[in-house]
Amino acid sequence: MAIINQKGPAHALPDFCNMGVALRILVAVNGGAVLGAALMARSAAGVWEALTAISGLLQPILLLSLLTLCASRRILRRLPYFLGVGAILAIELLLTGLVTAAGHALLAGDEALALWHNGLACLAATGGLLAYFDLRARALSPALSEAKLQALQARIRPHFLFNSLNAVLSLIRSDPRLAEKALQDMADLFRAVMADSSELVPLERELALCSEYLELEQLRLGERLQVAWHLDKRPIDALVPPLILQPLLENAVYHGIEPSSAPGSITVNVYHARNQVHMVLRNPYNAGTGGHHAGNKMALQNIRERLALHFDAEGTLRTQVTGTAYQVHVAIPYLRARP
Numbered sequence: 001m002a003i004i005n006q007k008g009p010a011h012a013l014p015d016f017c018n019m020g021v022a023l024r025i026l027v028a029v030n031g032g033a034v035l036g037a038a039l040m041a042r043s044a045a046g047v048w049e050a051l052t053a054i055s056g057l058l059q060p061i062l063l064l065s066l067l068t069l070c071a072s073r074r075i076l077r078r079l080p081y082f083l084g085v086g087a088i089l090a091i092e093l094l095l096t097g098l099v100t101a102a103g104h105a106l107l108a109g110d111e112a113l114a115l116w117h118n119g120l121a122c123l124a125a126t127g128g129l130l131a132y133f134d135l136r137a138r139a140l141s142p143a144l145s146e147a148k149l150q151a152l153q154a155r156i157r158p159h160f161l162f163n164s165l166n167a168v169l170s171l172i173r174s175d176p177r178l179a180e181k182a183l184q185d186m187a188d189l190f191r192a193v194m195a196d197s198s199e200l201v202p203l204e205r206e207l208a209l210c211s212e213y214l215e216l217e218q219l220r221l222g223e224r225l226q227v228a229w230h231l232d233k234r235p236i237d238a239l240v241p242p243l244i245l246q247p248l249l250e251n252a253v254y255h256g257i258e259p260s261s262a263p264g265s266i267t268v269n270v271y272h273a274r275n276q277v278h279m280v281l282r283n284p285y286n287a288g289t290g291g292h293h294a295g296n297k298m299a300l301q302n303i304r305e306r307l308a309l310h311f312d313a314e315g316t317l318r319t320q321v322t323g324t325a326y327q328v329h330v331a332i333p334y335l336r337a338r339p
Contacts, residue, residue, distance in 0.1 A: 011081035013088070014133040016069035020313030021133070025066065028129060033058055057118065061099045065092060089126055096122040167219035182219060185212035189246075200239035200310065202337055203277065207231065207270070210245050214266075217253050225257050226265040233271035239335045240277065241310050247299045248281050248328050256283030256326060275334050285326035300328070307332065 014021045037051035068091055069076070076084045100118050168186075171179035189212060218225050249266065257264045264284040271278050300317065307315030311332055320327045 011134055012137060013073075013076055013081065013084045013130075014137075015077075015312075016066065016073050018312050018314055020311075022066055022070075023313065024133075025129060026062070028132070029058065029062055029125060032125060057099060057103055061092075061096055061122070064095050064099070068095065085130055088130065089123060092122050092126045093119055167216070171219070182216055185216050188212055189216075199242070200335065201242045203234065203238040203240050203270070204236060206240050206242065206245055207234075209243075210249055210268070213246055213249060214253075221253070221257060224261070224263050225253065226263055228265055228267045230267065230269040230271075235272040235277060235334060235336075237336045238272070238277045239337050240279075240332065241306050244303060244306070244330065245279060245281070247303060248330075251299055251328075252281055252283035252326075256285060259286060260284065272334060276331050277334050279330040280327065282325050282327045285321055285324055303330070 016022070033054050034051060037047050037054055040050045040054075041047040069088065072091075076087060079087060096118050097115060100115050103114075168179050168182045171182065188209065214225070214227050245268075249268075252266045256266065267280075267282040269278075269280040269282075300319065304317050307317060307330070315332045316330070318329045320329070
């Protein structure tokens, strides 16, 4: 078994506008509030009363924090990691102080003591959450390297390489120019496979790569492979994970076109709706092909893991069988390329 040495992943602040990040913060903070109320209460009946008292201060701070951090995420992510952490801690202390002061302006109490206690609790909670998100990102990052390891096996299968080479060899004498273009397409595909998969790429580049891949497949499948592109509503400035569509097209060819001797059509629909990029692929489905459909899960799981790494809970992949068609629907946030 080969062992790959690689540098540890760099620290990075979480995307506070991400739905998954916000949900984890809400669950963690409110869970801590419930635990704190249970420790403070002297009886079971007093837990609710203690939780109400804590929530009266906690919920405004939590809401303001999520809104402020989301609004300032671009500024924070430009800062060096530890400077960004310091900025977040300062923001949280400021918000905690303002909400505490506003609360004590309405209710009597020792404001200085409350500021001290709430400030310490704020620092502990914020520091703990930042450490959690950093550890989570660093723990998941090896999956990016694993995606590279699986690239030749899961995305560019050996049978595709050999069949494409045979198709090119058959064209060298009859159509040298077409054979040369096919070799260039193969070089582009393998260059993309070996490239760094941790950075998002333009959607247009991914679509061009898919087109080159399908042209290679048409060299050996001929009229059996038909492709319908629906790209009029695509966002031309969108960014997507690299090789997010090509493995799905390879599955569509292998599971939907190859098992049948009759012509089959693959439909690719890419569009923008509700600040999301949707990519929908459909191919023929025949349950009687057996083992051909059994191989879908590896590539689909690989893509799901990469979507989780890039977009957390905001990236989804759904599959559906509708009659004689198999459909894959990928939805990701609409992130634009910088000018």
